[in-house]
Amino acid sequence: MNNQHKLFKYSAVLALSAMSYACGGAQEKAEQSEPEQMEDRIQLIQDEVAKKVDVIIDGEFFTSYIYPDSLEKPVLYPINTANGTAITRGWPVTPRPGERVDHPHHLGLWFNYGDVNGLDFWNNSSAITDKSKYGHIVHKSINSVKSGNEEGVLEVSLDWMNDQGEVLLTENTTFIFSGKENQRTIDRIATLTAPNGEVKLTDNKEGMLGLRTARQLEHPSNKPEIFTDASGKATDVPTMNNEGITGMYLSSEGIKGDDVWGTRGDWVSLTGKINSEAISVAILDYPSNPGFPTYWHARGYGLFAANPLGQKALSDGKDELNFKLGKGESATFKYRIIIYSNENVVEGKVNQDYMEWAK
Template sequence: MTNHKQKLFKYTAVVALSAMSFACGGTEKNTETDQESEDMKDRIELVRDDAAKKVDVIIDGKFFTSYIYPDSLEKPVLYPINTANETAITRGWPVTPRPGERVDHPHHLGLWFNYGDVNGLDFWNNSSAIEDKTNYGHIVHKSIKSIKSGNEEGVLEVSLDWMNSTGEVLLTENTTFIFRGKDDQRTIDRIATLTAPNGEVKLTDNKEGMLGLRTARQLEHPSDKPEIFTDASGKATDVPTMNNEGITGMYKSSEGVEGNDVWGTRGSWVSLSGKINNEDISVAILDFPSNPGYPTYWHARGYGLFAANPLGQKALSNGKDELNFKLAKGESATFKYRIIIYSNESIMDGQVNRDYIEWAK
């Protein structure tokens, strides 16, 4: 077994310890619950489980997603994420592998937010597959500040620390998640405020960032050749050609760019459409106009990485633009995104743009 495979095997074994808690996400129902109490429940329930280190989100009695922060991960994530039909749009591996999935990039799990160069440290590529953490950073869940269920929305406020390998805090993150759902649509608002509490923090222009989603295999683009991708430190990961049966994904940006050409372009939103088990599904990520680096560059790959990177401008524009973002001691910056999951419909031209305009105004 090669060293690379040994690391991935070790990573899978470590993370799999958490799989029983996170795979299904939902909380078991008491079948003897009084019907009157059932009727009084909020439509959007946030169920806190400190022992399992997660918060489940249930909409109309159906599992939507979980905010999870196990010790086996290097950052908290939303995982898995489901449609209104409870179909997972996120890749299962390495927590709950599914047949036919890719096993590249073990740091790609669910929906996450971090960056590839924070004072020279790589937060993006860190995972339990990395043994020497010296040049890597990790994000630690500190507390749940507020949690609220409701009929229109559920709101979760959390506090996180971006730390180096010795425990020094470079950034504090205060994030609000707003979960909504009605009929066949689900939305997540992720509003993160980063603050530099102890000194200047440089987020140097880097390809690896910032809001990332790793999709289910069916939402990837069909691939007809093997690929090799490198991270910011030049380490290569093979992404082999795979069986394309049932692989239906297609990107489209607010600027009308489609397919793999979306990578390295700017736009206020990008959608990814496809089918899973005959269910029409589209996932859109929306960039808010007040965000640093707006309109964001898109680090969107056909193999399933769907990411918005507002700060990696030089890397993604082939040198045309550059943004070496930094925060002075005590300074803050807010990054606001919306993720929309449409199901049971093929979104028509203009649908995502109309939703974007309504949200951004």
């Protein structure tokens, strides 16, 4: 429990912001201002003091890009459906009753990796006291914020650093937010560059685009489990009350449930219900990405991640990549996240959306 108490030192501003939106704060803001001309459907609102950019679609809060100093990487948090339901776990920022309190580095939607020149960026959090073997990602600048009727676009620059402040990788990322009735979409396009020398992203199971889901979207827990990271640190994931827990993975290869872990595929969807709302969350890989088609680091306890670089670890040694960038070289990783709500996604819908996007 000591680590849990430490985690509540996260930014008070962040927690209050998330809770205010849960109570309709974003809706109130939208209703208070009625401009003379029609506003863009998709509004991006920058708040430099709170270190966040809020995304509002049709007057409803969707998500925030947050970068407080208390986090070891910027993330999108929380993420809501078109119906206003959070698909992301609340803990450790705004905990909810009945949630798991494992893996404190799993927050919202993030992008990092478990072995970058020997440093672990994935597992770093406020629970880690000795940072010498860990890396962190620092928000450097917001380069562009654009609202629009069809999409909102946010462009940011980040630095992947060691605990001495030395930059291993620079990251220039574009987020594209869009939405329509019963659907919300995030495109995350990240270009990593090695400005100061060769960077090795050695095969490691801890990566790369990660999402930690709300408890209701987990698979029912049938037995306690222990998961060990690449450095040997073990985390207990106990059996919990399964009432209202309905999640189920499905991959583009037709693989279901926990069997999705360690397999390759163009996309994976996670389907379940939160209260009476039918929800599906899909992560889509892109053909030009390194390591395509990605391996899936998808766990029934709520970790939903695409890991194109951890091939040896995820294939039990059948494949090996050991991706690296020479000095000045770059690589781009492009993903789409779709949140469907208020409807059961018909068979083939995710694949159809994937084909339209990937072409």
